[in-house]
Amino acid sequence: MSLLEVKNLRTHFMSRDIDNQIRVAEALNGVSFDLEAGKVLGFVGETGAGKSLTAQSICGLLRPPARVVEGRVLFDGQDLTAMPSEELNELRGAQIAMVVQNPRTSLDPLTRIGDQLVRIHQAHTGGPLTASRERALEMMTAVGIPDPKNRASAWPHELSGGMAQRVLIAMSLMNRPKLLIADEPTTGLDVTVQAQILDLLKNLTQRFDMAMIIITHDLGIVAHYSDEVAVMFAGTIVESGPVAKIFEAPSHPYTRSLIAATPERLQMGSGAKLGGQPPDLYNLPTGCHLRTRCVFAQNICTDTPPNREVGTDHFAMCHFAGRLPESGA
Amino acid sequence: MTAPILVVEDLVKRFPAGRSGAFVNAVNGVDLKIVPGETLGMVGESGSGKSTIGRAILRLTEPTEGRITFDGRDITNIPAHKMRPLRRDMQMVFQDPWSALNPRMRIGDLIAEPMKLHLDLSRSERENKTVDLATRVHLRPEFLRRHSSDLSGGQLQRVCIARAIATNPKLIVLDEPTSSLDLSVRAEILDLLSEIRQQTQAAMLFISHDLGTVKLISDRIVVLYLGSVVETARSQTLFSNPAHPYSQSLLSAHLPADPKAELARHVLEGEVPSPINLPSGCTFHTRCPVAIQKCSTHAPGPQQIDDPEHFANCLRISDGGNRILSTETS
Ligand SMILES: Nc1ncnc2c1ncn2[C@@H]1O[C@H](COP(=O)(O)OP(=O)(O)O)[C@@H](O)[C@H]1O
Ligand SMILES: Nc1ncnc2c1ncn2[C@@H]1O[C@H](COP(=O)(O)OP(=O)(O)O)[C@@H](O)[C@H]1O
Ligand code: SF4
Ligand code: SF4
Ligand SMILES: [Mg+2]
Ligand SMILES: [Mg+2]
Numbered sequence: 001m002s003l004l005e006v007k008n009l010r011t012h013f014m015s016r017d018i019d020n021q022i023r024v025a026e027a028l029n030g031v032s033f034d035l036e037a038g039k040v041l042g043f044v045g046e047t048g049a050g051k052s053l054t055a056q057s058i059c060g061l062l063r064p065p066a067r068v069v070e071g072r073v074l075f076d077g078q079d080l081t082a083m084p085s086e087e088l089n090e091l092r093g094a095q096i097a098m099v100v101q102n103p104r105t106s107l108d109p110l111t112r113i114g115d116q117l118v119r120i121h122q123a124h125t126g127g128p129l130t131a132s133r134e135r136a137l138e139m140m141t142a143v144g145i146p147d148p149k150n151r152a153s154a155w156p157h158e159l160s161g162g163m164a165q166r167v168l169i170a171m172s173l174m175n176r177p178k179l180l181i182a183d184e185p186t187t188g189l190d191v192t193v194q195a196q197i198l199d200l201l202k203n204l205t206q207r208f209d210m211a212m213i214i215i216t217h218d219l220g221i222v223a224h225y226s227d228e229v230a231v232m233f234a235g236t237i238v239e240s241g242p243v244a245k246i247f248e249a250p251s252h253p254y255t256r257s258l259i260a261a262t263p264e265r266l267q268m269g270s271g272a273k274l275g276g277q278p279p280d281l282y283n284l285p286t287g288c289h290l291r292t293r294c295v296f297a298q299n300i301c302t303d304t305p306p307n308r309e310v311g312t313d314h315f316a317m318c319h320f321a322g323r324l325p326e327s328g329a
Numbered sequence: 330m331t332a333p334i335l336v337v338e339d340l341v342k343r344f345p346a347g348r349s350g351a352f353v354n355a356v357n358g359v360d361l362k363i364v365p366g367e368t369l370g371m372v373g374e375s376g377s378g379k380s381t382i383g384r385a386i387l388r389l390t391e392p393t394e395g396r397i398t399f400d401g402r403d404i405t406n407i408p409a410h411k412m413r414p415l416r417r418d419m420q421m422v423f424q425d426p427w428s429a430l431n432p433r434m435r436i437g438d439l440i441a442e443p444m445k446l447h448l449d450l451s452r453s454e455r456e457n458k459t460v461d462l463a464t465r466v467h468l469r470p471e472f473l474r475r476h477s478s479d480l481s482g483g484q485l486q487r488v489c490i491a492r493a494i495a496t497n498p499k500l501i502v503l504d505e506p507t508s509s510l511d512l513s514v515r516a517e518i519l520d521l522l523s524e525i526r527q528q529t530q531a532a533m534l535f536i537s538h539d540l541g542t543v544k545l546i547s548d549r550i551v552v553l554y555l556g557s558v559v560e561t562a563r564s565q566t567l568f569s570n571p572a573h574p575y576s577q578s579l580l581s582a583h584l585p586a587d588p589k590a591e592l593a594r595h596v597l598e599g600e601v602p603s604p605i606n607l608p609s610g611c612t613f614h615t616r617c618p619v620a621i622q623k624c625s626t627h628a629p630g631p632q633q634i635d636d637p638e639h640f641a642n643c644l645r646i647s648d649g650g651n652r653i654l655s656t657e658t659s
Contacts, residue, residue: 046511146599160600190374190538195582195596217512220541220584224592243588261516262586263541268523275483275513 001077002034003211004058004179009071011050011057011235013281025281027053027066029235029289035211035228037178040202042226042243043215044258048278050235051215055181059096060088076178094124097172101184103164107156113167114140114152121174139170143200162193169200176208183215198225219262223247228313231255234279234289241314251308251316253294253324288318296320332401334499334532335386337361340395342381342556346605354604355381357556357612358395361534365499368526368533370547370564372540372579374601378556379536383502386534387419388412400499417447420493424505426485430477436488437463437473443495462491465528466521483514487521494525502534507542519546540583544568549638552576555604555612561631562639572634572641574617574653581654593654611644618653619645 011028028050035041043051056062058073060080073080075096080088092098100106108116117136118129125132140148143166159167165185172180182201186194202225205212214226222229222243229246231239231254239252250256259265261275276293285291287302294301300319308321316322342356356378363369371379384390386397388404397405404415420443423429430439441459444450450458460470466487477485486506493501503522507515519542526533537543543550543564550567552560552575560573571577581595599616602608608615614624624644631640632647645651 046513162600191540191582192374192579192597193600195584195594199594199596218584219512219586223586223588223590224584247586247588257513259586261513263519263539263545264585264587266516266519266545268520268545269527275511275517277481 001074003037003076004035005072005074006031006033006054006058007072007074008032009054009057009073010069011053011062011066012069013065014067015065023282026284027235027281028057029284030071031057031232031235031237032071033230033237033240035179035213037211038205038209039228040205040212040214040226042222042229043213043232044217044219044222044229045232046217046278049232051232052183053235054232055098055183055213055215059092059098059181060085061092061098090124093120094175095177096179096181097175097177099165099168099172099180099182099185101187103161103168104156106168107164109156112153112155113159116167117152117171117174120171124175135174136170139173140167142173142204143167143170144196145170161189162196165189165193165197166200169197169204173204173208177210179211179213180205181213181215184217185214186221187216187218194221201225219258231258234284235281236289236317238290238318239314239316241311245311245314249311249314251310251314251321251324252318253296254290255316256324296324331364333362333398334365334400335361335363335534336396336398337382337386338396338398340382340385340397341393342378342385342390343393351605354607355556356385357607359553359556359558361551361558363500363532363534365532366526366530367549368535368547370543370550371534371536371553372538372543372550373553374538374579376555376601376604377553379538379553380504381556382553383421383504383534383536386500387416387421387502389421414447417443417496418499420496420498420501422486422489422493422501422503422506424508426482426489426509427477429489430485432477434476435473436468436475436477436480439477439488440473440491440495443492447496458495462495465494465525466491467517481514482510483518486510486514486518490518490521490525494529494531497529498531500532500534502536504536505538506535508537508539515542522546540580541585552579555601555607557612558631558642559613560639560641562634563636566636566639570635570639572639572646572651573613573643574619574645574651575613576641577653595654611642619650621645621650 009028009031013025015023017023031054045051057068068081114136118132121132121135137148145151145166186197226243229243230237233254239255250259279289288305291297291301305317305319307315307317310316310322338360340356340359343352343354346353373379385392437459440462441455444455468487507518535546547564550564551558554575560576571580578595578597581593597616602615610625610627611629614620629642629644631642643651
């Protein structure tokens with residue numbers, strides 16, 4: 001049994017339009033993956049692909065009109081989608097922790113950072129205050145905050161972006177989570193700060209035997225910090241597998257176009273046509289959702305493609321996976 | 330050698346900081362040169378002064394000190410009304426296409442606007458040229474009648490580029506033009522820019538914090554730290570042989586999208602000091618792993634490295650102590 005098993009997760013946004021007709025945005029369309037303890041899974045895909053929504057659906061952080069309409073999330077064998085919300089709240093922040101893109105908005109501006117760390121420890125683990133304070137200093141040290149004793153009394157607004165992100169990571173670690181979900185943890189930070197934060201996260205997953213999901217649109221981060229990759233498009237994981245295989249032998253046309261668009265591989269003046277409009281979630285094309293953008297599309301693509309195994313632990317959801325011509329994106 | 334289209338000498342820009350009489354030392358004596366047709370990349374972390382330099386060149390912010398020569402003409406102090414005809418030769422593209430475009434105007438009028446301002450064309454000439462420009466940036470003509478809210482970020486950035494090239498400028502300053510775009514869209518915009526550069530021979534100052542993008546598009550690159558140029562080199566040279574300790578560490582933090590690429594990491598300790606109280610001597614000395622005593626008192630000037638276009642401002646070039654990595658970055 002894996003630490004996390006996500007099975008056929010479907011999340012929709014339901015609203016009524018001006019004519020009082022129900023409109024449904026099909027944002028997640030059957031997301032399935034497993035994650036073992038100690039492993040890092042990188043989620044990539046363009047803006048709006050559903051990466052954050054996957055994380056929020058797993059953690060039970062959806063707000064109306066978003067709703068999980070189908071699927072199961074097994075964490076340590078427990079089904080989170082069936083769990084009462086108090087129980088789930090207890091689990092989140094303790095066994096499952098989340099680090100988000102904008103650290104400032106996630107910190108309470110009116111509480112000193114040391115007290116915020118203590119508070120989350122008290123809320124979930126409890127025990128004597130002194131133990132929580134000690135744990136806070138220990139975690140601040142673990143995430144590389146210099147002079148933690150003094151820094152504990154700092155206010156959030158006194159921190160730089162990189163330092164605020166470290167505090168958020170320290171906070172996420174307070175209750176020894178088994179799973180850490182980092183949603184664009186370094187987007188907007190400078191590369192040298194990004195390197196510090198990513199090295200830290202990778203190091204922590206190894207030290208504490210945590211599993212980590214790292215959501216990013218940066219293929220450089222995925223290449224160097226994850227063990228496995230899930231490529232998302234229009235609310236579906238279109239390709240998944242070990243990181244080396246995904247880069248060596250990308251088997252879904254969308255993955256190919258993403259990799260071809262990296263500066264390392266881009267040929268200037270090639271007339272690259274790699275992007276395109278994301279499909280309308282209120283009116284998804286039948287069959288393969290990429291088909292209006294895909295250069296390989298054939299008639300059969302109006303049927304939903306199977307998730308083909310193209311190698312060991314390597315899957316791609318395309319009628320022609322494993323049989324695509326070598327070149328072309 | 331061709332005469333440069335742009336020469337920036339000893340540019341200084343200080344902003345008042347609060348009421349205390351203190352200053353933000355945003356740009357501290359920057360020299361730059363761009364020849365026609367050349368793309369100069371400018372990299373550095375946020376707050377290193379990239380945007381301020383770009384804005385000062387276009388006189389969107391007044392330089393505190395220094396000289397800016399454009400097309401052989403000293404434009405440092407010319408009054409705003411004389412700046413106006415020059416705008417047609419110097420254009421700018423910003424990071425955020427959403428806020429750069431008036432949402433009430435149609436795309437066609439947005440593209441035509443710079444021509445209306447700067448070129449003496451009849452209405453039909455302008456309309457023809459608008460369609461022509463849309464084609465050149467690969468926008469379908471039907472978009473011309475729409476508003477910016479109907480377009481995606483990538484399409485809007487094409488509109489901004491069309492506006493920037495409408496008057497056949499000699500220099501285009503691009504400030505993080507692809508930073509808000511998704512990877513595939515970014516690739517298309519970079520491709521478009523290289524196409525335009527070939528067609529027009531316009532010089533470009535390409536500002537970005539994304540090292541991979543800058544490497545790809547630039548002929549030469551300058552590296553900034555705390556408002557000073559620390560290194561200048563041809564693009565390939567900078568990545569294969571960075572000489573300044575800061576450039577070495579910056580490039581070592583870059584993550585190529587290839588799991589096989591070896592990383593020779595040297596992650597810097599600490600954070601960039603405040604530009605209000607600049608460190609003395611070499612402003613990098615507070616974080617430099619190979620600093621010596623002299624570094625806190627002497628400001629280094631440019632030292633030539635392996636070729637006549639490669640300079641680094643570091644006191645340890647002469648004794649070879651400037652290497653911070655045991656292995657070379659690649
Ligand atoms: N209230 C809403 N109603 C309808 N669709 C929504 C709503 N909120 C978000 N979405 C859609 O959900 C999709 C998934 O978004 P998200 O998970 O944030 O993408 P990512 O993190 O991959 O950029 C997006 O296409 C977005 O447009
Ligand atoms: N209008 C302004 N007033 C005060 N300080 C400014 C202003 N514009 C920029 N600065 C400061 O100048 C420095 C350089 O900023 P900027 O040129 O925007 O850097 P970059 O583009 O490299 O991120 C920063 O410390 C910034 O806070
Ligand atoms: S199933 Fe068809 S449309 Fe979809 S990715 Fe494969 S070839 Fe392209
Ligand atoms: S001058 Fe000194 S402090 Fe500055 S980069 Fe060179 S060695 Fe480091
Ligand atoms: Mg997101
Ligand atoms: Mg800037």
